[in-house]
Amino acid sequence: MSIEAVEAFFKEKQVSHQIVLLEESSATVSLAAEALKATERQIAKTLAFNVNDESIVIVACGTAKIDNRKFKDTFHTKAKMMSYEETLEKTGHPVGGACPFGLPKQVKIYLDESLKQSEEVYPAAGSPHAVVKMSLPELAEITEGEWVDVCRE
Known part of the structure; x- marks a missing residue:
């Protein structure tokens, strides 16, 4: 279901990128x-959080970690990641396949400055494969x- 949501999102946005299905x-x-x-660093990981009764995702460089101080300064609350079940329920994507594509409209997307270390990145596409x-x-x-700038290396 999740890969299909990404494909539908790409079609709606007229994006011609091909989803690569990996055996691993x-x-x-x-x-x-x-x-x-x-x-x-090229892996664009998507992290899901609950922020003041809202669902958000932050896409960050694969080697970056959330910096609690920066997160609190930016969002005015402590970082609380969603559980596996919540991530699937609120984003439509499972952990390991969570991505910034094909999300419900109420999920806000943030891109962390750590991504700027790479010209090309590899975000997931709705599945761990x-x-x-x-x-x-x-x-x-x-x-x-x-x-946003909420991560550290």
Whole structure:
């Protein structure tokens, strides 16, 4: 179901990127980097949070970690990641396949500054076995994500 939501999103946005289905899992940054023969920095991981009764996702560089102080300064609340079940329920994507594509309209998308270390990135595409390769400007345009600085290396 989740890959289909991503495909429908791409069709609606008139995006011609092909979703790559991997035999290996890309559910973690290291697995994805190995399967794609890419660096861990190129993996665009999507993290889901509850922020003041709203659902948000933050797309960050694969080697970045949430900086609690920066997060609180930006969102005025403590970082609370969604559980596995909540992530699936609120984004429509499972953990390991969570991505900024095909999300329900009420989920706000943020892009972390850490992504700017790479010209091309590999976000998941709705499944732990699905990814898409795109340039950073394409990711920003397609997702209409808001840039934030909430991570550290």
